[in-house]
Amino acid sequence: MRSEKIDIFDTTLRDGEQSPGCSMDLKEKIRLASQLEALGVNIIEAGFPIASVGDFNVVKAVSKQCKSTTVAALCRTVEKDIVRAAEALEKAKHPRIHTFVATSDIHMEYKLQKTRGEVLEMTRNSIRKAREYVTEVEFSAEDATRSDVDFICEVFRVAIEEGATILNIPDTVGYTLPDEFANLVRTVKEEVVGDRDITISVHCHNDLGLAVANSLAAVNAGARQVECTINGIGERAGNASLEELIMTCRVRADKIPFENSIVETQLYATSQLLSSIISFDVQPNKAIVGRNAFAHEAGIHQHGVLSNPLCYEIMTPESVGVPSNNIVLGKHSGKHALLARYLELGYEIGEIDIRQIYRSFTDLADKKKKIYDQDLIAILPDNLNPQAIAA
Ligand code: KIV
Numbered sequence: 001m002r003s004e005k006i007d008i009f010d011t012t013l014r015d016g017e018q019s020p021g022c023s024m025d026l027k028e029k030i031r032l033a034s035q036l037e038a039l040g041v042n043i044i045e046a047g048f049p050i051a052s053v054g055d056f057n058v059v060k061a062v063s064k065q066c067k068s069t070t071v072a073a074l075c076r077t078v079e080k081d082i083v084r085a086a087e088a089l090e091k092a093k094h095p096r097i098h099t100f101v102a103t104s105d106i107h108m109e110y111k112l113q114k115t116r117g118e119v120l121e122m123t124r125n126s127i128r129k130a131r132e133y134v135t136e137v138e139f140s141a142e143d144a145t146r147s148d149v150d151f152i153c154e155v156f157r158v159a160i161e162e163g164a165t166i167l168n169i170p171d172t173v174g175y176t177l178p179d180e181f182a183n184l185v186r187t188v189k190e191e192v193v194g195d196r197d198i199t200i201s202v203h204c205h206n207d208l209g210l211a212v213a214n215s216l217a218a219v220n221a222g223a224r225q226v227e228c229t230i231n232g233i234g235e236r237a238g239n240a241s242l243e244e245l246i247m248t249c250r251v252r253a254d255k256i257p258f259e260n261s262i263v264e265t266q267l268y269a270t271s272q273l274l275s276s277i278i279s280f281d282v283q284p285n286k287a288i289v290g291r292n293a294f295a296h297e298a299g300i301h302q303h304g305v306l307s308n309p310l311c312y313e314i315m316t317p318e319s320v321g322v323p324s325n326n327i328v329l330g331k332h333s334g335k336h337a338l339l340a341r342y343l344e345l346g347y348e349i350g351e352i353d354i355r356q357i358y359r360s361f362t363d364l365a366d367k368k369k370k371i372y373d374q375d376l377i378a379i380l381p382d383n384l385n386p387q388a389i390a391a
């Protein structure tokens with residue numbers, strides 16, 4: 001039985017962008033934010049406003065544009081960061097300030113050069129300041145998985161006392177293991193949260209390839225917000241991949257019985273849009289959205305799938321929005337084939353737009369041997385977003 005809901009916090013525009021080859025400009029981020037809203041994420045972390053004027057402007061623009069989605073801005077536990085984040089969030093219908101400080105001994109000693117007492121005070125002061133501007137404050141204990149558990153609990157208690165309602169437990173360096181991480185979540189739940197209306201969040205990096213497994217173990221232990229990115233992009237080996245989290249919850253609802261608000265048929269189009277913006281594609285064998293995720297090469301597999309797709313497929317390509325036809329688009333293709341492909345990707349193109357898009361398509365087809373879905377998305381006008389199509 002599905003009952004409780006988990007919130008999906010997307011940090012593609014912030015943590016995702018913090019990796020080589022992933023920088024995006026203002027226009028691209030606005031476009032992606034509007035697609036993330038169509039995808040149904042609950043929170044978009046739009047940037048780190050004190051970090052640059054560019055980030056400030058993105059948070060401001062995304063705040064203005066988002067209708068139903070909460071917009072979060074990241075800041076250190078430093079007053080000037082909080083004031084800048086609040087300024088950037090001014091127009092947001094649902095603003096959230098997300099403040100963080102490192103709690104592991106190694107980070108406190110070598111990066112912050114602060115004592116535990118000082119970190120506790122920084123936490124207290126920054127959350128108090130943030131609450132002057134917004135009602136929703138998230139606090140992250142950076143490098144939580146390498147921190148002393150009693151100390152994290154102490155910091156989280158201070159965060160709650162000052163009004164934070166979301167406590168984030170980041171596995172900043174991708175070090176933890178699923179059972180160990182689940183125990184940490186349980187400890188925070190039992191020792192700090194109790195029956196108060198506080199959300200436990202998790203934020204996992206993928207250095208050992210365990211970000212999704214760790215996030216799901218945390219959900220089963222009581223976390224109700226998961227931080228993730230499209231295509232799993234992010235610092236170093238990336239963050240937990242949104243599409244993998246969502247489809248694992250869908251396919252294994254028997255073991256992970258929680259609702260979420262993601263429109264699964266938008267997963268592929270969102271992944272393709274991101275690939276069309278940043279400088280690299282997902283690897284072909286990437287789960288859910290890779291080019292080979294639903295391809296069957298071996299004869300025995302092909303025979304099985306043709307007899308009954310369930311022989312080798314645990315979900316259908318259509319359920320995540322992967323087009324089902326194999327029409328190859330090239331310079332000899334006509335407008336009808338192009339329109340049909342766009343429709344499968346979730347884009348309904350009108351009479352006026354198709355002339356312009358078709359021209360861009362034929363220009364591209366003159367230059368490129370193979371046209372991928374992400375190329376088709378890249379040539380669309382900026383204001384065109386896919387419709388949310390029911391599965
Ligand atoms: O990985 C991390 O610890 C972070 C925090 C800022 C949440 O990105």
Ligand code: ZN
Pocket residue numbers: 015170172203205235
């Ligand atoms: Zn991170």
